[in-house]
Amino acid sequence: KNHNDDDNNKHTDDNDDDNNEDDLDLDLASVFVSDAQFNRNIFFDSSPQAVRLYMLYNHWGLQVTLYIFILVDLSLALFEEPAVLPLPLWATMSVELLCVVVFMARLVHYAKVIPRDKFWKDPKNLSLLFQLTLLDMLIYGSLRALDCSGVRWSRVFRPLLLVNITEGRRLRQAFRSIRNALPQILLVFLLFIFSILIFSLMALKLFSKRGLRTTDGAPYFTNFLQIVFDLYVLVTTANSPDVMMPAYNSSSIFSIFFIIFILVNVYIFMSVFLAVVYNNYKKHLKEEVRQLVRAKRHKMARAFAVLQQKSGEGAEPVVTHDRWSRLVRRVRPDISHAHKELLWSVCDPEEKGVIGKLAFVQLADLLNIEVITVKQRPHPLQNLCPALYLSKPSRLLSSIVQHRGFVILFDLIILANAVFIALDEENPLISNSEWFFLVVYLLEILLKLYVHEPRGFFSRHNFWNWFDTIIVVAALIATIVNSALKSSSGYTSRQVLDIVFILRVLRLIRVVDSIDRFRAIINTLIRIGPAILTFGQLILVVYYIFAMVGMELFQGRVQFFGPDSEAPERVYCGNPLLKDTAFARHNYCKNNFNQVVASFVLLLELTVVNQCSGFSLTTHPAARLYFLLFHITVVIIIINIFVAFVLEAFFVEYSVEKSDLQNSVEKKIEELQLGLEQNLVNSMETMDSENGPKKRPALLFKIASRRYRTVDALIQRMFENDLNPEDFNEDETNGNFSNPTFNL
Amino acid sequence: KNHNDDDNNKHTDDNDDDNNEDDLDLDLASVFVSDAQFNRNIFFDSSPQAVRLYMLYNHWGLQVTLYIFILVDLSLALFEEPAVLPLPLWATMSVELLCVVVFMARLVHYAKVIPRDKFWKDPKNLSLLFQLTLLDMLIYGSLRALDCSGVRWSRVFRPLLLVNITEGRRLRQAFRSIRNALPQILLVFLLFIFSILIFSLMALKLFSKRGLRTTDGAPYFTNFLQIVFDLYVLVTTANSPDVMMPAYNSSSIFSIFFIIFILVNVYIFMSVFLAVVYNNYKKHLKEEVRQLVRAKRHKMARAFAVLQQKSGEGAEPVVTHDRWSRLVRRVRPDISHAHKELLWSVCDPEEKGVIGKLAFVQLADLLNIEVITVKQRPHPLQNLCPALYLSKPSRLLSSIVQHRGFVILFDLIILANAVFIALDEENPLISNSEWFFLVVYLLEILLKLYVHEPRGFFSRHNFWNWFDTIIVVAALIATIVNSALKSSSGYTSRQVLDIVFILRVLRLIRVVDSIDRFRAIINTLIRIGPAILTFGQLILVVYYIFAMVGMELFQGRVQFFGPDSEAPERVYCGNPLLKDTAFARHNYCKNNFNQVVASFVLLLELTVVNQCSGFSLTTHPAARLYFLLFHITVVIIIINIFVAFVLEAFFVEYSVEKSDLQNSVEKKIEELQLGLEQNLVNSMETMDSENGPKKRPALLFKIASRRYRTVDALIQRMFENDLNPEDFNEDETNGNFSNPTFNL
Known part of the structure; x- marks a missing residue:
């Protein structure tokens, strides 16, 4: 807060600060803006060094490195006992030590960025995690020695x-939303269990x-448990009928008992779970x-405070076009000058x-609205x-x-192709x-490339053009490799053939x-894809934990022998x-916990269906608790949240068309006559019009109206109708949005 | 419309019409009001005879008779070939002929009520149904002869x-809502099928x-179909894993194929189906x-037009308290005078x-708000x-x-009882x-009856008191019968014992x-119960149709032999x-279409799970189409609508508390100091206060605030926030709500 006031005074007092100080201000403002843009909620120190370090901290390279090391750390399970590929x-x-060192370094970097007192309040989970890991490695290493x-x-x-790093905000959000739903779910769950006990x-x-x-x-049905x-x-439908x-x-007559049971517990209770x-x-x-x-408005207000200038006594503080444009260049160096001017004219x-x-x-x-700049x-x-x-x-x-x-024509060719594929090769x-x-x-791709401008054809948003080209070229290469192998050695590689077929x-x-x-x-499905990735991470976290526990509990209880094995076991x-059990009879031996x-x-x-008879038979009936817990966690809670998310996303797609801000950008584009017709990149037509009387501008815009740069933007749009756009003055005064990082 | 104008003139011209004519008016108005109350949309003739006939048509006795005959007609399937209990x-x-005659009589009654031209436009489905039935009976009878x-x-x-009778309005509504959703569902379904074909x-x-x-x-996996x-x-999870x-x-490696398949088709597509x-x-x-x-407002406006009187030149038409109260007495003879006065004071x-x-x-x-009158x-x-x-x-x-x-104390006794039940008897x-x-x-029930006034204790809304008493008394009777049987003949009847246990x-x-x-x-679950009954009817209609078709297709393909049978088959x-198939091995023989x-x-x-291998094996692979169709109809469409309904009902419960009208009734009750404390019927306290200085009224009211007299009221409340209560003048002019009866 202090720093802000300093800034205010500085800017209103002397307009001619030197370039260096101006640069620092722009740094600070751009950090605020990009934090607002990506909804980062890190309370960083606003000293120049800390700001530079913070910008480095948010550099995509370091973030990617972090995720790579997390991936390496997680995939260690493939090589550790019980291993898929055993390593010493x-x-x-x-490798694990290296990972921990990298994570520690990232944490130290974080510590340099945020104020000391904030640091010791927040990331205790993370450092505790490292201490536990090192302790475990020490104990395990000496035990093995x-x-x-x-x-x-x-x-x-x-x-x-994955949850506790600063980048795991959305995952933490998902966990928080599960935690908040828990009391209600628990209530219904108790009732559900009561109903099962009564039945x-x-x-x-x-x-x-x-x-x-x-x-x-x-x-049959002699033991209560x-x-x-x-x-x-039966509720999971695994052992029906x-x-x-x-x-x-x-x-x-007894079918009535089961009909009522299924009606109450499968249909009504499961719907109630979803509803809750x-x-x-x-x-x-x-x-x-x-x-x-x-929080976003607060950050933008702080950025404004850094950049503002007073035009006169008592006048409202403002930001000039020059400063604004330098700010935007710093925040998003990739967008074109014309795009920037478009945004300015909207503001x-x-x-x-x-x-x-x-x-x-x-x-x-505005920066989150994806405007496609098409160079004509x-x-x-x-x-x-x-x-x-032009002939x-x-x-x-x-x-x-x-x-x-x-x-x-090409759809028909594809259909003919489908028939040929289905026939015997x-x-x-x-x-x-x-x-x-x-x-x-x-030929089709070449023809299209002949007609359309290649850079437009392969622009980032033409998903299907990329898809086509990659698939066709890959198929061509694979087919050539396959026939080369076949003609040279007379041997057909099954793997290559599989790839060709796919x-x-x-x-x-x-x-x-x-x-x-x-x-x-x-x-719509592609659009909710990135958000589904959050659920993917959620599932990964839960699966990983259950897999690790399951491997310790059930490892080696069920053995798989290859199809060529002659062993009597x-x-x-x-x-x-497992002799004479349904588990063995169905050949489920490969369904085991022997490796990750x-x-x-x-x-x-x-x-999908919770069938675990094999494991309770080979260990102890209490092993079922593990499977019960898994079903409750994954099916009742996480899958239902996933369904809720898909439902909500589809409802948003059905109801809301475009946000107000998008509309205003689009209106501006139309005003400036820079709009692009529906027919995406149609250089032929432009060719004509260039010869004609009306000279069209060389640069056209198009809003990728139904795509979102960030998942947050999608979620925000889900609820933006309920948010009052003007209530931001009030927020600034009661700045009580604490830093939610690390608060799992 | 003409009749309305006549009425208007009549009432404004001469206020002293004789009693008979007044009675006819009240009849007409009460019919309009009760039509509005129960959302009946029958365009009846407004001649006095037709009105009387229409009141008879809506008599509950005739409706119950109709439903009994429908039940008889449907349950004929139990006695016809292939029969559970064969009858000649x-x-x-x-019996079927008798049923058809009854339905025809009802239809003729209906024809007398509504104008001739409307009749021939509407119920053609129903009469066609009878003609087809009679034709089929004739053909089948002569073939059998x-x-x-x-x-x-x-x-x-x-x-x-069930769908086509006038009372089947809600069922028709459900079918209409399915029909309207069909194009969207079909689109997603085609995409889903495309995805399955590709996989x-x-x-x-x-x-x-x-x-x-x-x-x-x-x-394994050699034939495309x-x-x-x-x-x-696999999408129905029946054959997983x-x-x-x-x-x-x-x-x-191949597990990746199935993982992607399950993710796309089970989780994403099924969620999209639910969303659509x-x-x-x-x-x-x-x-x-x-x-x-x-339609309701229009009907109420027509009732008003019948009863209205002009107090003076240019004044707004009004209805007097006397006429209003006679109208209410006619519409709802069961409500008390005090309740009626309460409603009047709200109006x-x-x-x-x-x-x-x-x-x-x-x-x-107002009549649909359930006000409980408690006689103190x-x-x-x-x-x-x-x-x-009083000692x-x-x-x-x-x-x-x-x-x-x-x-x-009694909860603990019940828990102890549960333990005793679980132990060996x-x-x-x-x-x-x-x-x-x-x-x-x-003893508990008797004690409660000692403290609470018996008629209050057994009032219609005390579900749990009724439940307790019936269960305890029934258990007492069954236990006595059981021990009497045991001591007299030394023989324990399994059936009686089953009832005792339940x-x-x-x-x-x-x-x-x-x-x-x-x-x-x-x-909440009890409250959505009646609405679930509509889905019950829907399911019954679909099941019955599929059962009839299935019995013709698969009857006798699979035979069940009792557990004591020694037959080698x-x-x-x-x-x-079926030799050596999973179907026979799992002992699924009783899962057949041999009787209804x-x-x-x-x-x-x-x-629950779509497993039908037995029937395609014994007939033809094309038999699977039947099972596919069943899955699409029941699981993808009807179960999803059911889930949607439960979701919506729970959301309404979570969000809306009470309707405005209910609030105004409640406020009025409070104003009049006729409210009842939370503690339902507490005659002891009243006893005290009767001795004290403050004399309380002998009649108290309580709103059964969260119960609904009709299912429509619940559905209406779901959306009433979106409806403007004032737009009723406009509606009256463009009376374009046609009679939706018989428009399946």
Whole structure:
């Protein structure tokens, strides 16, 4: 706060500060702006050194390095006992030590950036994590040196790194929203468990004395805890209808019991879980977004305070165009001058040359609106040989390629290709047809490149052009490699062939893009993609923890013998306890916790249907608690939050069209007659108009209206209708948004 | 419209019409009001005879009769070939004929009520249904007379009766909302199928040449259509992880294929389906409710037009208190005079004695607010023997029973009871303990009856009091019957014992009610109960149609042999094609389409997980289409709509507290000091205050604030925030709400 006041005085008193000081101010302001833009909430020291260090701290290179080391640290599980690829202990230990050193260095860097007192309040989790890791490594290393067996228990904490680093804000947010929903979920869960207990008691009384047997010949529904577990598994639908068959076979009347059970526990309770999770998620997210928006406005106000100048006595402080433009160049060096001027004209519609606080504060959001700048260049061939490129046949070719029929033709070719792929490739006619299709697809891309300006064709936003080209070129290379291998050694590599097949099939996806209505759905899915990544991290954290615990608990209980193995243990997964069980009979032996990859696959299977009979048989009935806990955590909580997120994202897509700010940018683009027609990069038409009377500007803009630079922008848009854009003065005074980093 | 104008003239011209004509007016107005109250949209003739007939048409007795006959008609499936209880053909045929006659009579009644031209436009579906039924009966009867086999195809249409009768409005609404969502669902479904086809093609290319085998020894993933179907079933999670195991066993890499498949098709696409269904459901429901509210206001305005009187030249037309009160008595004869006066004072807060149109229009909604009238009677024992009942020990007893500790004590007793139930009942100590618990529970009820006024204790809204008493008394009777049987014949009837056990366990549910937070959730569930009934009807219609078709297609393909049967066919369900299949091995033989009950149970199982290998094996691979269609209809569409409804209902519960109108009634109750304290019927306290200085009124009111008389009221409340209460003048002019009856 002090620093701010200093700044204020400085700027109003003397307008002619030297360049160096001005640079420092711009540094500080640009840090505030980019913090606001990316919703970073780090309370950094505002001394010049700390600001420079902070800018370095936020450098993408260092962040990528950090994530790479986290990845290395997490993937150590592949090489440690029980390993997929065993490495000696010293190797994994030293890599882990290196990782810890890197994380510590990052933490020290962080400590230099933020004030000392703030530091010791916040990142205690992280340093505790390191201390625990080092302690564990020490204990485990010495135990192993003494040839004792030990447990690497600190591995369970590894994924928490993803949560606790400064960049894990969204993940922390997801965890917070789960934590806030927990009391409500717990309430419904208790009721749900009560219902299962009541049904189990009823089942015990109804069936235990009837002497029924399951298909395995085991007594049916005689043990209360076994019944509770069986009925819980029925809720996950894993043992339906097997669990009901013995009772149903003995009398049709008993089906009523199971029908009521399924209705109450599967349909009603599961819907109620979704409702509770969804409701809490929405409520909590709204609050989070409100805080984020407040923090953002506060940061922008601080940036304004650094840059502001008073035009006269009693006049409102303003920021000049010159300073604003230098600020923007510093924050986003990649955007073009024209784009910058466009943004300025949105902020300063009356062309006063200065903007006030309210207009300045929009900047962070303006920078998040993705404006595609299209340089209206003529086609390179036109420069090279204008006479030929503009000749009549060439123009005819262009109009053919741009015709709707061209798209339909290629859709038909793709469909024909699909049929050929489905047919047997042993037939030489069919295997040779692949060359024909490859040539046709290549030709299509070349034709498009002939018509469209190459840099426009391969601009960052043309997802499908990139997709097409990469798939076709990769398929071409793979096919050539495959036939080269075949002709040189007579040997067909199964792996290469697999890749060829996958690429061929992927090419078919293109057909979706040419149908408008499908494209809309696909685009929504692509758009929520980045946000789904947050859930991916969430799932990774939970899976990793469960995999580590599961490996310690169940490692080696179930053995997998390769399909060629002749060992007699093969039929019962190497564990005599599994003899004649459904687990062994279904050949589930590879569903085990013997190494980390198998554990992850098994956990995925458990997410879909929770079937774990094999592990409770080989260890102890209490092992079921692990599976129960997994089901509650992943299916009841996380999957429901995921569904809630997808629902909310689709509702936003259906209801809100564009934000106000986007509209104002778009209006400005239209005003300035810089808009681009729907037909994305149509250089041919421009060619015509360049010859015509109306000279069009060489630079056009287009809003990538339905894409978001950041996930936060999407989430923010979900709730922005409820936020009052004017309440920012109030926020500035009660600056009570603490630094939420490290507050898991 | 003409009739309205006539009425207007009549009433303004001569105020002294004779009683008879006044009665007719009141009839007409009361019909309009009760139509508005229950959202009936029947455009009836307004001639006196038609009005009388229409009142008869809406009589609850006739409606119940109609539903009983529909039930009889539907349950004919139990007795027709293939029958659960076979009856001769002439018996079922004549019952069906009787049903059709009853339905026809109802239709003729309806034809008398509504104008001729409207009739021929609307109920053509229904009469077509009868013609088809009669035609089918004729054909089938003559075929059977000639000893030929025939198909009773009209049975498929039977459940449509539920939809097409005038009372099936909510069901039609549900079907309409499904129909409106269909185009959007279809779009996503096509994309989903495309995705499955792409994955299947990839699976064909990757796995078909590898020579893999399933656990059954069948070739794995070699036939394209088989792959498509297997992957579709994987989406229903029925064959997870079996379908993946052969590939996963051959190489871990292939798990990536299945992981991506599950992620895309199970999690993302299923969420998108829910989002699309939910969004369309919400949008459509909003529109429906808006139309309903418009129609309701229009009807109330017409009722007002019938009853209105002009107080002077140019003055607004009004309705007097006298007429209003006679109208209410006619519409709801069951409500008390005091309740009626309460409603009047809400409509006429300034006590002018007359109300205008706006106040009058509220009446329909006011009648839907459930106000509980509690007659503040002294306890009968107090009348009988006041000295004893008001003595010190009696008062002490009362305060003990009303103490929180009393509830906790009985919760503990219930828990102890639960433990005793779970223990083995062979032990004489434990089987005798049941008598102890029964006596304790009876004592509890008697004590409560001693303290609370019996009629208040058993009032209609005290769900849990009723529940307790019925369960305890029933358990007492069943236990006595059981021990009487045992002591007289030494023989224990399993059926009686089952009932005893179920009643004992049900008693335990009571414990939920004493925990406030659980009660809130349970109450929400009870409240959405009636609306869930609409979904129950929807499911019934769909199940019935699928069951009828399934019985024709698959009847007798799979045979069930009782557990005591020694027939060799038993191990393969009586069909050699099923030898050594998983279907027979799991003992699924009773999952068949051989009669209607088994079909319904099987369809429920298919709803949970879609496993149908047995039927495609015994008939033709194309039989899978039936199962696919069932999954799409029930799981993708109807279950999602159900989930959407539960979600919406819970969100309403979480957000909206009370409607404005309810608040105004409640305020009025408070104003008049007729409110009841939280403590429901506490005659003891009143006793005290009667002795004290402040005499309390003998009649108290309480709003059953969170219950709804009709399902529509709940749905309407879901969206009433979006409806403008004042836009009713506009509606009256453009009366374009057609009669939605029979418009499926």
